[in-house]
Amino acid sequence: xxxxxxxxxxxxxxxxxxEKPQRLELARAAAxxxxxxxxxxxxxxxxxxxxxxxxxxxxxxxxLGHIDAVDTSAGMLExxxxxxQVQALTNITTRQIDLMADSLPGxxxxxxxxxxxxxxxxxxxxxxxxxxxxxHPGGYLGLVDLxxxxxxxxxxxxxxxxxxxxxxxxxxxxxxxxxxxxxxRIHKIMLPDPDGLDQAYPVxxxxxxxx
Numbered sequence: 001x002x003x004x005x006x007x008x009x010x011x012x013x014x015x016x017x018x019e020k021p022q023r024l025e026l027a028r029a030a031a032x033x034x035x036x037x038x039x040x041x042x043x044x045x046x047x048x049x050x051x052x053x054x055x056x057x058x059x060x061x062x063x064l065g066h067i068d069a070v071d072t073s074a075g076m077l078e079x080x081x082x083x084x085q086v087q088a089l090t091n092i093t094t095r096q097i098d099l100m101a102d103s104l105p106g107x108x109x110x111x112x113x114x115x116x117x118x119x120x121x122x123x124x125x126x127x128x129x130x131x132x133x134x135x136h137p138g139g140y141l142g143l144v145d146l147x148x149x150x151x152x153x154x155x156x157x158x159x160x161x162x163x164x165x166x167x168x169x170x171x172x173x174x175x176x177x178x179x180x181x182x183x184x185r186i187h188k189i190m191l192p193d194p195d196g197l198d199q200a201y202p203v204x205x206x207x208x209x210x211x
Contacts, residue, residue, distance in 0.1 A: 027055035050117030
């Protein structure tokens with residue numbers, strides 16, 4: 001799937017995105033795990049890559065100084081902007097940007113996080129290198145994504161990766177220069193398999209720090 005087709009698909013889904021209880025449950029699990037495993041403070045600046053409708057950003061905002069919430073989908077950001085307006089939040093800035101194609105010159109962060117986005121990125125190592133460059137020395141990275149699965153999670157959709165082996169992601173990060181902190185299973189998404197039986201798809205948080 002081309003990047004523009006991907007953007008269009010998420011634009012179309014944006015208005016109803018938050019209606020699935022499973023997405024809300026996963027976002028809560030992701031935010032809670034990040035708060036447990038990464039020492040966030042109100043002095044820290046953060047970037048969420050692929051923020052969507054802000055399900056995780058909105059939960060972490062009270063614990064951070066400022067969040068740049070970036071996404072390629074205007075529809076998703078429109079939903080997030082409405083939430084920001086309703087709650088009169090001043091510490092979230094939304095940006096429609098493709099971080100794989102564009103840079104953020106002169107900007108760096110104390111914390112970068114991403115939830116269920118990495119498996120949509122073809123060249124994950126390039127993305128992780130971009131994260132490394134965008135972090136201050138000592139800055140933290142939090143990645144939430146699917147563990148390796150059989151391809152049934154995205155039935156009918158084409159994605160570059162069917163989840164990840166957290167140990168493999170750890171090795172990529174360490175090659176780039178990150179220091180590994182922890183990898184924990186934080187949630188299971190339950191979906192019916194082709195026979196109608198519940199299938200569990202585990203989700204992990206991997207935390208690392210820029211050396």
